[in-house]
Amino acid sequence: MKNAHFAVFIFLLSLLSLILSVHSQSSPDAAAMQALKTSLGNPANLGWTDPDPCSWDYVVCSTDIRVNQIRIGSQSLKGTLPPDLRNLTSLTTLDVMKNELSGPIPSLAGLSSLQEVLFNDNNFTYFPPDFFSGLTSLQTISLDYNSFEVWEIPVSLTNATTLQKFSANGANVTGTIPGFLGGDVFPGLKSLNLAMNNLHGQLPESFAGSAIETLWLNGQNSDTKLNGSVSLLQNMTSLTQVWLYSNQLTGPLPDLSGLTGLKDFSLRDNQLTGIVPSSLVNLPGLSTVNLTNNLLQGPTPKFDTSKIRVDMRTGSNSFCLDDPGFPCASQVNILLSIAESVGYPVVFAESWKGNNPCDASQIWKGISCDSGGSITVVNFQNLGLTGTISSNFSQLTSLRHLLLSGNSLTGTIPTKLTTLSKLEKLDVSNNHIFGKVPKFRQNVIVNIHGNPDIGKDNSSFTPGTPPGGPSGTHGTHSGETSSSGSGSKNTGKIVGSVIGAVCGAFIVGLGVCLYARKRKRSSRVQSPNTVVIHPQNAGDGNAVLTAASRWSINGDEFATIQVLRNVTNNFSEENILGKGGFGTVYRGELHEGKKIAVKRMESGVVSEQGLAEFKSEIEVLTKVRHRHLLALLGFCLDENERLLIYEYMPMGTLSKHLFKWKEEGLKPLEWTRRLTIALDVARGVEYLHGLAHQSFIHRDLKPSNILLGDDMKAKVADFGLVRLVPDNGKHSIETRVAGTFGYLAPEYAETGRATIKVDVYSFGVILMELITGRKAVDASDPENVVHLVTWFRETHSNKNTFQKAIDQSIELNEEALASITTVAELADHCCEKNPYKRPGMGHVVQVLSSSAELWKPTETISYDMHEMELDIALPKSHSLQPESLSPLSEVQVSHHSL
Numbered sequence: 001m002k003n004a005h006f007a008v009f010i011f012l013l014s015l016l017s018l019i020l021s022v023h024s025q026s027s028p029d030a031a032a033m034q035a036l037k038t039s040l041g042n043p044a045n046l047g048w049t050d051p052d053p054c055s056w057d058y059v060v061c062s063t064d065i066r067v068n069q070i071r072i073g074s075q076s077l078k079g080t081l082p083p084d085l086r087n088l089t090s091l092t093t094l095d096v097m098k099n100e101l102s103g104p105i106p107s108l109a110g111l112s113s114l115q116e117v118l119f120n121d122n123n124f125t126y127f128p129p130d131f132f133s134g135l136t137s138l139q140t141i142s143l144d145y146n147s148f149e150v151w152e153i154p155v156s157l158t159n160a161t162t163l164q165k166f167s168a169n170g171a172n173v174t175g176t177i178p179g180f181l182g183g184d185v186f187p188g189l190k191s192l193n194l195a196m197n198n199l200h201g202q203l204p205e206s207f208a209g210s211a212i213e214t215l216w217l218n219g220q221n222s223d224t225k226l227n228g229s230v231s232l233l234q235n236m237t238s239l240t241q242v243w244l245y246s247n248q249l250t251g252p253l254p255d256l257s258g259l260t261g262l263k264d265f266s267l268r269d270n271q272l273t274g275i276v277p278s279s280l281v282n283l284p285g286l287s288t289v290n291l292t293n294n295l296l297q298g299p300t301p302k303f304d305t306s307k308i309r310v311d312m313r314t315g316s317n318s319f320c321l322d323d324p325g326f327p328c329a330s331q332v333n334i335l336l337s338i339a340e341s342v343g344y345p346v347v348f349a350e351s352w353k354g355n356n357p358c359d360a361s362q363i364w365k366g367i368s369c370d371s372g373g374s375i376t377v378v379n380f381q382n383l384g385l386t387g388t389i390s391s392n393f394s395q396l397t398s399l400r401h402l403l404l405s406g407n408s409l410t411g412t413i414p415t416k417l418t419t420l421s422k423l424e425k426l427d428v429s430n431n432h433i434f435g436k437v438p439k440f441r442q443n444v445i446v447n448i449h450g451n452p453d454i455g456k457d458n459s460s461f462t463p464g465t466p467p468g469g470p471s472g473t474h475g476t477h478s479g480e481t482s483s484s485g486s487g488s489k490n491t492g493k494i495v496g497s498v499i500g501a502v503c504g505a506f507i508v509g510l511g512v513c514l515y516a517r518k519r520k521r522s523s524r525v526q527s528p529n530t531v532v533i534h535p536q537n538a539g540d541g542n543a544v545l546t547a548a549s550r551w552s553i554n555g556d557e558f559a560t561i562q563v564l565r566n567v568t569n570n571f572s573e574e575n576i577l578g579k580g581g582f583g584t585v586y587r588g589e590l591h592e593g594k595k596i597a598v599k600r601m602e603s604g605v606v607s608e609q610g611l612a613e614f615k616s617e618i619e620v621l622t623k624v625r626h627r628h629l630l631a632l633l634g635f636c637l638d639e640n641e642r643l644l645i646y647e648y649m650p651m652g653t654l655s656k657h658l659f660k661w662k663e664e665g666l667k668p669l670e671w672t673r674r675l676t677i678a679l680d681v682a683r684g685v686e687y688l689h690g691l692a693h694q695s696f697i698h699r700d701l702k703p704s705n706i707l708l709g710d711d712m713k714a715k716v717a718d719f720g721l722v723r724l725v726p727d728n729g730k731h732s733i734e735t736r737v738a739g740t741f742g743y744l745a746p747e748y749a750e751t752g753r754a755t756i757k758v759d760v761y762s763f764g765v766i767l768m769e770l771i772t773g774r775k776a777v778d779a780s781d782p783e784n785v786v787h788l789v790t791w792f793r794e795t796h797s798n799k800n801t802f803q804k805a806i807d808q809s810i811e812l813n814e815e816a817l818a819s820i821t822t823v824a825e826l827a828d829h830c831c832e833k834n835p836y837k838r839p840g841m842g843h844v845v846q847v848l849s850s851s852a853e854l855w856k857p858t859e860t861i862s863y864d865m866h867e868m869e870l871d872i873a874l875p876k877s878h879s880l881q882p883e884s885l886s887p888l889s890e891v892q893v894s895h896h897s898l
């Protein structure tokens with residue numbers, strides 16, 4: 001028993017002495033660690049007092065008492081790091097991040113165990129180029145946010161082939177991104193963060209095929225930033241987060257369909273061009289996309305905004321239309337495919353804005369048009385273009401001059417160009433075109449000088465090695481310079497004359513028509529009133545919105561903002577005619593005394609609904625033309641301005657004459673007048689409902705939307721809420737209920753389903769107002785608000801009371817009373833609760849016109865003014881779509897028959 005106890009005692013004693021002896025044998029890293037401690041300005045923060053570093057906080061040693069980990073991040077440490085750290089040959093982790101350490105970072109070359117190094121967020125001043133030599137186990141290095149003197153990513157990094165994360169944001173890194181930073185050298189590199197440095201040059205080819213998932217190269221501060229193409233993103237299929245924003249990257253986005261893990265894609269603030277590929281739009285995992293402030297072209301892409309946070313602020317790109325998903329006009333598509341064949345150069349993307357290459361207010365670089373809106377001249381001379389000549393030039397069927405000289409174009413002249421029947425001149429001189437020149441019509445001038453390999457059979461020719469650069473060819477063909485010089489002069493003339501002709505067309509349209517008969521169009525006066533009118537390939541235009549957006553941009557009629565400022569006395573207070581749905585209406589006077597009304601949308605608050613109404617109005621008014629619908633003379637789209645230009649209606653609104661005649665010092669309207677006004681309105685609405693070959697619902701008929709001309713002829717105005725009904729009005733459309741209380745049909749107010757019968761109801765209310773002189777809803781007596789329809793029906797049912805309900809200002813005689821009785825019945829009928837029981841507008845017109853017929857208005861009304869205005873509204877030379885032409889020609893027929 002005693003022996004056993006003794007043995008245990010001896011055992012414990014020897015164990016203790018073993019432990020003591022191990023402990024007293026200090027770590028071989030003690031000296032280096034002491035050097036570290038000494039070099040820190042305030043080591044007291046760490047409490048490193050024990051002689052043995054392996055017992056220090058924040059230090060982890062291995063069993064063989066070598067220092068493995070130093071984790072002294074975020075300890076408010078000052079001072080420097082000593083070069084002796086290099087002696088810690090077992091070190092795997094060195095974490096000193098988020099302190100105030102300064103001085104140079106010591107080289108850790110040769111520390112082959114080192115896996116993780118965190119120097120970020122300090123005040124280090126220098127990063128040694130040999131730092132990575134022999135760091136064969138390195139996985140993570142963070143150098144972000146230090147005040148390094150400029151440095152380049154050193155070649156020694158290639159030793160760290162196990163690297164997974166390289167992070168040096170805001171670290172004064174300069175130079176180009178080295179070509180070795182790719183999948184070949186770093187197969188495990190997943191995160192490369194080099195944002196906010198001074199890098200320049202292009203993304204290295206070596207990125208293609210890399211395993212990089214997180215790529216931050218945003219916000220380089222160098223003069224040129226990162227530039228060149230992003231095409232290799234196509235082959236970086238592991239990417240999940242791409243931040244390349246605030247650089248000068250150019251060219252189109254590539255096919256991104258392979259990047260199936262992509263979540264976050266920010267390439268904003270670059271100079272990217274071309275069409276946003278559907279392969280990006282369709283990526284399943286996408287959650288954030290920022291493409292704002294580029295020069296992207298084509299249709300605005302339609303992302304699933306319910307899942308993806310998208311920012312591409314359309315105005316900050318060169319999309320043809322603002323509405324996501326709507327296709328561009330066909331001439332735009334052709335030009336874009338042509339631009340594609342030369343890599344979508346910035347020079348085009350910067351100036352090709354909007355959806356109309358022939359828009360005179362936004363000259364498209366290199367494009368000139370005739371007054372019919374077809375492209376006649378393409379002048380891409382000396383633009384430094386590379387790439388090939390697109391065969392799609394052949395789709396510009398009105399093309400007369402195709403001038404491509406002085407670029408670096410290669411490939412052959414497409415045979416298809418010979419199908420251009422109007423072509424007069426083809427200049428491809430001073431490029432790198434090769435191959436046979438196709439046979440053009442005899443009178444086409446073809447200039448092929450300065451293409452060393454032109455005419456040679458291309459079968460033996462390898463493109464890509466053009467003998468002699470572009471500058472060389474320029475020099476040797478100086479004789480040609482004059483010819484190409486005169487070519488561009490010609491183009492200048494053509495541009496000038498096209499614009500001149502277009503402006504002339506406007507002046508004919510707005511100014512001269514009125515005087516044409518008097519002056520026999522003697523003068524095509526140039527004037528500052530350059531409201532430009534030109535037609536556009538109209539397309540099918542079935543869907544209201546598609547057509548609206550097309551119209552709004554293409555500008556069938558178009559006014560420059562400056563002109564409208566001039567004519568409205570800079571939108572002065574005195575010129576205000578009224579305020580209405582989303583805008584103020586101003587009177588304007590053109591140079592020849594012709595008055596117009598200009599509706600200006602409240603600037604700043606161009607709300608989505610306001611914009612929709614603006615578009616709706618343009619859409620409707622460019623399609624429907626009728627003498628009883630207020631004509632749109634033009635519209636103006638500017639950065640922040642949305643203006644509609646109407647014919648001017650001097651007598652103002654019906655509501656003024658009906659409800660405010662006393663205050664305005666007007667005569668009350670006689671019954672005959674009221675009757676003819678009702679008939680005018682009915683005809684306008686009838687036309688809207690069906691005769692326009694499409695069926696529109698006005699949705700906001702009321703006396704303040706009925707305008708009166710000099711002769712008191714009435715026109716329906718305010719088409720902001722108009723909607724197209726499918727199938728010529730047989731169906732209803734579901735909308736947000738809009739309109740004006742008091743005029744809303746009950747079924748529409750309840751369900752939001754609108755049919756043309758909604759307008760019939762409102763019209764019935766207007767009839768009641770014409771009869772009674774009372775407002776649909778009288779707000780003057782808020783205690784006792786009576787809905788006119790209810791009240792009217794009650795009084796109407798009783799013959800005795802009814803007579804008292806008639807507006808006192810109407811001079812009643814037997815005939816008038818009979819007529820009023822008829823109209824009152826009609827009004828009742830129009831305001832049936834059941835929409836199916838209400839008559840159609842055709843019936844309404846019939847009843848009213850026979851009543852008016854019986855009444856034979858005393859004076860004959862001159863239509864002259866109106867027909868002239870209609871003539872003004874739409875110059876004949878313009879090719880609108882057939883469906884909108886027919887109503888127009890109807891009007892013109894009546895005009896000529898006068």
Ligand SMILES: *[C@@H]1O[C@H](CO)[C@@H](O)[C@H](O)[C@H]1NC(C)=O
Pocket residue numbers: 031032035084087
């Ligand atoms: C680190 O190693 C170098 C050379 O191997 C030696 O000169 C230096 O004294 C060592 N530092 C310490 C603190 O032991």
Ligand SMILES: *[C@@H]1O[C@H](CO)[C@@H](O)[C@H](O)[C@H]1NC(C)=O
Pocket residue numbers: 099100101121122123147
């Ligand atoms: C870095 O050093 C500068 C002076 O050289 C000093 O103003 C700054 O506060 C320091 N930053 C940190 C994080 O220590």
Ligand SMILES: *[C@@H]1O[C@H](CO)[C@@H](O)[C@H](O)[C@H]1NC(C)=O
Pocket residue numbers: 146147148149150172
């Ligand atoms: C980058 O380095 C340059 C030159 O070494 C220096 O002048 C500049 O202050 C550094 N920039 C930063 C942000 O540290």
Ligand SMILES: *[C@@H]1O[C@H](CO)[C@@H](O)[C@H](O)[C@H]1NC(C)=O
Pocket residue numbers: 110132133134135155156157158159
């Ligand atoms: C890689 O490391 C070895 C030593 O480990 C060194 O000799 C070589 O120079 C390093 N390579 C580069 C490119 O720095």
Ligand SMILES: *[C@@H]1O[C@H](CO)[C@@H](O)[C@H](O)[C@H]1NC(C)=O
Pocket residue numbers: 200201202224227228229
């Ligand atoms: C990119 O910028 C460099 C200068 O950093 C310039 O030499 C080069 O031409 C540019 N490349 C492109 C494609 O713009």
Ligand SMILES: *[C@@H]1O[C@H](CO)[C@@H](O)[C@H](O)[C@H]1NC(C)=O
Pocket residue numbers: 208231232233234235
């Ligand atoms: C992408 O990879 C394909 C083959 O996988 C190659 O043909 C193409 O040139 C690569 N594109 C880029 C931009 O590297």
Ligand SMILES: *[C@@H]1O[C@H](CO)[C@@H](O)[C@H](O)[C@H]1NC(C)=O
Pocket residue numbers: 268269288289290291292293309310311
């Ligand atoms: C997109 O970038 C712009 C700056 O160009 C920025 O203001 C905006 O917040 C970004 N949008 C998103 C969704 O990140």
Ligand SMILES: *[C@@H]1O[C@H](CO)[C@@H](O)[C@H](O)[C@H]1NC(C)=O
Pocket residue numbers: 333334337338340341390391392
């Ligand atoms: C020509 O345009 C059509 C679409 O209009 C397009 O599919 C085709 O790729 C284009 N061809 C060229 C050579 O750009």
Ligand SMILES: *[C@@H]1O[C@H](CO)[C@@H](O)[C@H](O)[C@H]1NC(C)=O
Pocket residue numbers: 412435436458459461
């Ligand atoms: C040579 O040109 C013809 C058309 O001119 C083209 O079809 C053919 O592909 C070209 N061959 C080469 C090798 O470029």
